[in-house]
Amino acid sequence: MYVGIDHSTTGIKVAAIGDDGELTTAFRIDRRNVETAGAFLEVLDDRIGLSRVSLATVTYAFGNAIDEIEGIEDVPNRGTTDLVGLDYGTGAGATVFDRLYDSAVPTVVLPGVHRGLDTLHAFFRHYSALAGADKVASMRYALERFRAEFDASGAFIWVCASSSCMAGLVCGGRLTGFFHWVGPVHGWPDPEAVRRGVESDFEDVFMRCGLLPRRGADLTDVHDIADRDLLQSVYWSTLMNVYALYPFARDLGADGLDAVVLSGRLMRRERPFPLGRRVYEACVDLAPVRFAEPYTSAQGAALVARDVAAGADEVLGIPVGDVPGGRDR
Template sequence: MVFVGMDHGTTGISFAIINESQVTDVFKISREDSKAGRVSAIEELSKRIDLDDIELMIVTYAMGDSISTILPIEKVEDRGILSINGAGKVTGGGTSVYSEIEATDIPVLMIPGIHKGCDWLNPLFKAAYSHHASPEKVSIVYNAYIETKWENMIVADISSNSVDLLIENGEIKGAIDACCGAMGVVHGPLDLEMIRDIDEGRRTANECFSHAGAIKIAGIDNKVAFMKDELLNNYKNGDEKAILAIDTMIMTVAMEIAGLIAVSHNDIEGIVLTGSMGSMKDPIDFEAKLNKYFKNKYPIKIISSESGAIGAAQIARDIAKGKKEIMGIKVEL
């Protein structure tokens, strides 16, 4: 038997396939290819495994803000979201994949996002923010926990956007979403200048959010799928704006992590880095640059940039074995 995890990411939809003990395959399909019908997620899975061998699949989708427990997909209404508006660039590729999976006979569970309706969150975080993180951050945290066994940690997912999460006593207790805290490559928090642009009708909030990351500083305006590569190429070529953009992004990530450490009730055992930027060593050693702020005070562990899909598959495996709770989140079968 095999287990499958799906990560509904910004630039593409990733899948991980695992057996009882190890990852056997990871692959990604672009949102544009899926929406245009050029690639079928189910066909791609079928090339790698017999679908009848899938004991359980875990999927994530969009904000996941209308559910707060892990549920069978057939019990989830409206794909588990309150609204698709204001959540970054919408292409429809993820919806196509969701519909494909929903139409199969594969046993599928959905992970919730982290939001004010989650009773397992610290009530102060729930009071402060309506939304904290999308569902794949739960699977990232689970993969981080399996890799480190740390009960008290900060998990930093740094890629198109940056989301950092606080884990205490093996449960997710808080997080800071991309529109509130640190910059990612593409997305970032809305500052005063952007709020004025929105109020004066020059740009929508979503347009601001989708140009508020490091690309804002580097002066890059391209398709989301190409922005990171352009930023890195400019960085390698010594472009001053790109260097400033990367250094600023890392500074904001360090501030966010330090803030979560400050409000933790327990001593933090370490920091976990993931995402396409967080796990990077070349041309940017993200760990080394981040650690300049923390001065070796905390162990730093890098996990796979595909931890969202891998962690989802690990959740599927462990629920199939009888686990009833994942990082504080109840499983309702």
């Protein structure tokens, strides 16, 4: 059995798949339970059985200290260069990572999207980091789920509307581009945010630049956004990411797009604003639009574990290092 583990704003998401890649279980653990009790391995053993895990993949933060998929025991600082601006150095994600590190569960760590990935178009290496490893895992899910619709040189855009609004471009099975500007919780700093950071600290600067904090709302409001205007802003942010990536597909040799894959819990919202339906209508002229199911990041991480165990040299163009559980390396 292969397991994927992702920490998100709403909780720790876990998915398990068999050798055939079929999902056997997926569930979410409340972040607070992990942070206070650290009971992650106990829950995993109860729900799945630790002895049944052939290989697990964990995602953590930006994942910008590694350029390859590596064994957890070889990853420094949980795979991050630093946590400036992220404000979860001691949260549930860190707890899960450390529990896995100290356990006997064979585990690999997935890089995030950052300038060190050779697979990226040169334009996207301007920023030192663009997104966490969970987004890479989600794109691996999209490639698997809709593989029948892509030819070997095809291209698709995966787009997420959740705590963040992000989109990634995959061409010929390789991660080649990524955009992230602003979402409900996270956003890139502007001069005002930099000034405030200098005056106080940078620990949570990215958490202060999203749509919710800029409106003075509590970040817990992300669990049930009822503001129609805010959801419309999420819609525009989502479209900006998709349409900004589209020209790169042609520049990289793709003959148009094979699909646009919509992901994230806000894509499933109908009230007070039908976000997913509106994005569908705006993108359907670019390519066939497909909706992803829940737990895509955890499922994608589980698929990465299966890839590694099968002896894959790369996943989405990201090299696989010398890791435990990999065969024929």
